[in-house]
Amino acid sequence: MSAVIVAIDGPSGTGKSSTSKAVASALGLSYLDTGAQYRAITWWMLTNGVPVDDAEAVAAASGKPVIVSGTDPAAPAISVDGADASGPIRTQEVTAAVSAVSAVPEVRARITDLQRSIAAGAAGGIVVEGRDIGTTVLPDADLKVFLTASPEARASRRSGELKGKDASDVSTTREALIKRDQADSSRKTSPLKKADDAVEVDTTELSLEQVVECVVTLVENAASEKSREAGTASVANEKAGQISK
Numbered sequence: 001m002s003a004v005i006v007a008i009d010g011p012s013g014t015g016k017s018s019t020s021k022a023v024a025s026a027l028g029l030s031y032l033d034t035g036a037q038y039r040a041i042t043w044w045m046l047t048n049g050v051p052v053d054d055a056e057a058v059a060a061a062s063g064k065p066v067i068v069s070g071t072d073p074a075a076p077a078i079s080v081d082g083a084d085a086s087g088p089i090r091t092q093e094v095t096a097a098v099s100a101v102s103a104v105p106e107v108r109a110r111i112t113d114l115q116r117s118i119a120a121g122a123a124g125g126i127v128v129e130g131r132d133i134g135t136t137v138l139p140d141a142d143l144k145v146f147l148t149a150s151p152e153a154r155a156s157r158r159s160g161e162l163k164g165k166d167a168s169d170v171s172t173t174r175e176a177l178i179k180r181d182q183a184d185s186s187r188k189t190s191p192l193k194k195a196d197d198a199v200e201v202d203t204t205e206l207s208l209e210q211v212v213e214c215v216v217t218l219v220e221n222a223a224s225e226k227s228r229e230a231g232t233a234s235v236a237n238e239k240a241g242q243i244s245k
């Protein structure tokens, strides 16, 4: 299969991470979780005493942390200043602060550069998941998928991950999700938005396996289209070469 670049965007709990990892593993592609990068920079701000609601302070510190992302879908990894950050970036404290930090333009510029260089270095192709991959980070991606699901489905999936949950957890999770969606969709710089040329997949009534199957087919079709175009372009170049001789 040709080295395809796949962008998977959508709000929280639509299945981006699970789908992207499974699709990348099935097709031998690299994988990048861009939400983990925004969580990592947020965690660094919190642990270094930067007031996360002060956009100027966040902007001034945005170049300091060294964030390194792994791209193996079977072993997602992220470190900050050399320390493994995969556990700490999933705390409630980070989740509550990440929308504010990721709305700061200097933070986005820095993380976007990092994402583009990782994608450019993935010689065998990559699945990149986030909020603005199709619209801003990789607007020339070979395939763009926008996952959606009802707020109820997303909240019940997310609260299903919590330990010792009770009935009130679903509604609390639902409120927190909706608040984060609103913040992520209404920020000025690169908001959460479906790209015009993205394929929208509503996952509300689908199992994870069905979503993975659907996206694998979309990627395979995009890869065939890409190699067909490359073939057509090389024939055209050959012809142009013969004409110019």
Ligand SMILES: Nc1ncnc2c1ncn2[C@@H]1O[C@H](COP(=O)(O)OP(=O)(O)O)[C@@H](O)[C@H]1O
Residues within 6 Å of the ligand: 010, 011, 012, 013, 014, 015, 016, 017, 018, 019, 157, 158, 160, 161, 203, 206, 207, 208, 209, 211
């Ligand atoms: N189609 C689906 N049906 C049921 N559960 C799902 C589906 N897709 C994902 N999940 C589950 O929902 C939770 C959130 O999925 P995740 O991939 O982390 O979403 P996102 O990355 O969009 O926030 C995970 O526990 C995952 O296993």
Ligand SMILES: Nc1ccn([C@H]2C[C@H](O)[C@@H](COP(=O)(O)OP(=O)(O)O)O2)c(=O)n1
Residues within 6 Å of the ligand: 011, 012, 013, 017, 034, 035, 036, 038, 039, 098, 099, 102, 103, 129, 130, 131, 132, 133, 180, 184
């Ligand atoms: N490309 C991206 C990815 C994530 N973000 C921000 C906005 C999100 O609320 C946070 C966290 O993203 P993450 O994908 O980890 O969130 P969930 O898995 O949905 O909880 O990061 C972003 O602004 N742009």
